[in-house]
Amino acid sequence: MRERRWESPAQLSFGEVLALGERLAALGLTPSPPAKDVICYVEEWTVAAPDELDQLDPWATEDVTLVHIREDWQGDFFLLAGAYHTVYQRYQELGTYCSVSHPFRLAGPLRLHHPRAMFWLGFRHAHAFIRVRVHTTDVVPPGETRADARRDLWLEERQRIFEDAIALLDLPVDVAVEQRSVALRSRDQAVPFLCSWPDAFGPGQFEYNTSDAFEFLVPASRLAATWNGAPATVRTYLTGFSEEALREFQTVEGGARYAYRCSAHCQLDELPEILQAIAPEGRLYATLCEFQTQILQPGGEDASAIVGVVGMEGGFQIEVRLNRAPLPEEAMAGWLESLTGLPMTYAPLPPFP
Incomplete structure (x- = not known):
């Protein structure tokens, strides 16, 4: 992207x-x-x-993934994610992956970023994660200079957006501007913390991991609440599961259509x-x-x-x-x-x- x-x-x-x-x-x-x-x-x-x-x-x-897609969904994110995790616990093993995505709304004013962002609450073998992704209204890859005049504004917006999301999630992560780039650092060096493209004039995301599968259920629900109950497209990604497990995942809250990617x-x-x-x-x-x-x-x-x-x-x-x-x-x-x-x-x- x-x-x-x-x-x-x-x-x-x-x-x-x-x-x-x-x-x-x-x-x-x-x-x-x-x-x-x-x-x-x-x-x-x-x-x-x-x-x-x-x-x-x-x-x-x-890389076969079955995606449950719920369009115009207005349910309780905490209950939906918890229901998927309940089934996941019965079938989890090395190589299985389950995540639920939901949009969230960025606080304005914004001139260079989409007001709609996305997060994923996920479960992998022995740990859970929260991933947050934001995107600019235009993509300017490294090496192009056509957005240089807007870089200060972009830095201010990107720093503020990440700080707001991190505060809602209550994560021990610091955000700073260093050498005209946005930098994110976890204060807990023992916890895996992944950050992709924080300095790019385009998409940027971070992912924070925990060994407690339930730790992010409430914080993720706070992000979902910024959508203010408006209809949302919610996707659940299921990778590495048997057909038996996939059939049981179908029992989680109705209204989904199913799509493969591979x-x-x-x-x-x-x-x-x-x-x-x-x-x-x-x-x-x-x-x-x-x-x-x-x-x-x-x-x-x-x-x-x-x-x-x-x-x-x-x-x-x-x-x-x-x-x-x-x-x-x-x-x-x-x-x-x-x-x-x-x-x-x-x-x-x-x-x-």
Whole structure:
């Protein structure tokens, strides 16, 4: 999510995807040929029951997660998370993972951050965690200078946002601005504390762990309460469980729909078969080509680029992700269109699922 992303708005046939691979090869790049093994990432594959995962049996799968999705939910977060933990306790073992996400509202005024943030209350073998993620309204990757004039405001907002969340959760974590970056430090060095991208003009998150599975139930409920009872999309992620366990998780509070996400090992030319298997709502992604932009733009800034294939609703799109823009903003769309031979529009991913 720290990347810059463009996509082709029009739906393509898979033959047109393969033709793009040939086009990239003609430019001197090394796209995946049709028979090459690739990793296909599957998301939002709606299923009626956990055993529908069998539709992907022809391919080796990894990181299989069943997601319970409750839309327009207005229940009690404490009770919901507690119910999932009760089932989790019966089936927990090394490699199992359960987390419940809920939005929370940031206190204003905000000019550079989304007022909606997200937290996850999770349970892994022998410990629990609370994860908090915030996101800016625009993504400016490291190395780009177009937001330098706004950095002081961004630092002030990011520091205040983290301090407010940490205070609500009552965590022993200090927030400071050091060398024009936001830094987070736990005062308890014995507790695992993870922090991702606190200094990025984009998404930022931290995760605090505890050996007490119940420690964060009440603090997480305080974060959820900032949503003021408004309808929310709440997701529960279940990884590493048997079908028996997944069936029991279905007994937790009704009203959820179910969706899988996973990765599948396949040949590039098998993507249409996987897309058919996860139809009608599933979405897939695979990498077609990776390259450094100075190969094609020696006068521009060097950036890492990925040309990806996105499959959904029976067709395909092309996306291009870059860790930074190698050219001025006004030149990017035109260059990407000349690269792919397709109209391309700037399309950052949504900040949260």
